[in-house]
Amino acid sequence: MLQRINPEHLLFLDIETVPQYPSFDQLDETTKQLWELKSKYQRKDDFTPEEFYDRAGIWAEFGRIICISAGYFTLKNDVRHFRVTSFHGEEKHILKEFGSLLQSHFNRPYHLLCAHNGKEFDFPYIARRMIIHQMKLPDKLNLFGKKPWEVPHLDTLELWKFGDYKTFTSLKLMTHVLGIPSPKDDIDGSQVRDVFYDEKDIDRIIKYCEKDTVAVAQIFLRLRNEPILKEDEILSV
Incomplete structure (x- = not known):
C-alpha cells in the first residue's frame, strides 16, 4: 500500500499548541468551571484545575495553535529534496495561511495529509480551531459524510500499530528504534507552553516543530524501507 503512494502527493505536518491564556486566573468563571469538568478524569485527585491548566493546550476547546509546520517532497532531475515551511503569529492567521496552502497546492483527490498521531490530535485540532x-x-x-477509506489522512502512529490498538508509540521512540536522528534534541511538547509564554521564544518552537515534521517524513521513508533524508536534502523555506 505505502509503495503505491507517490511521496510528492503527501503533505507532512506537525502543530504546536498552548493554553489559550498564560494562567488559569485569566479565565472567566464559566470557562473555569468547564475546564474543571473537562479535565476531571485526567487530573483525578492529583491536581487542582488550576495546577493542571498548564496542560490545557492539548484540548482544542481550551488551547490554541501557535505554529503549524508543513513539509513536502520534490523531485527534479532525479534530485530529491524535502521542503519545510512554518506558519506562526496570530492563530487565525496561521489557520488561514495553512488553509490556503491546502486549497491551492494540496487539493487534488490523490493528495494526503500525514502526521504522527495526526488522526487523534493534529487533524481534528486544526479543524476544531477553524470552526471556532x-x-x-x-x-x-x-x-463530514466521508467513508473511512475516503479520509485523506495518513498517520505514522497508526501505520506502526499494524492493527494493534493497545499501544501508543511516541515520535521520539519511533525515530530511536528506526535509526532516525532524534528531533527532540532541544525541547519537548511539555516545555512548549513555558518557552512560548515565559521565554517568549517562538523561533525555538518553530525549529522544534519543523524538526518533528521532518521526523514524520523520515518515518514514512523507513516504513517503505527507503533511505532517509540527508541533511543537505532538507530545505527550510
Missing part, C-alpha cells in the same frame, strides 16, 4: 474561528474547512479536513 468561523472559518470554512478545507476539503482535506472536512470529513
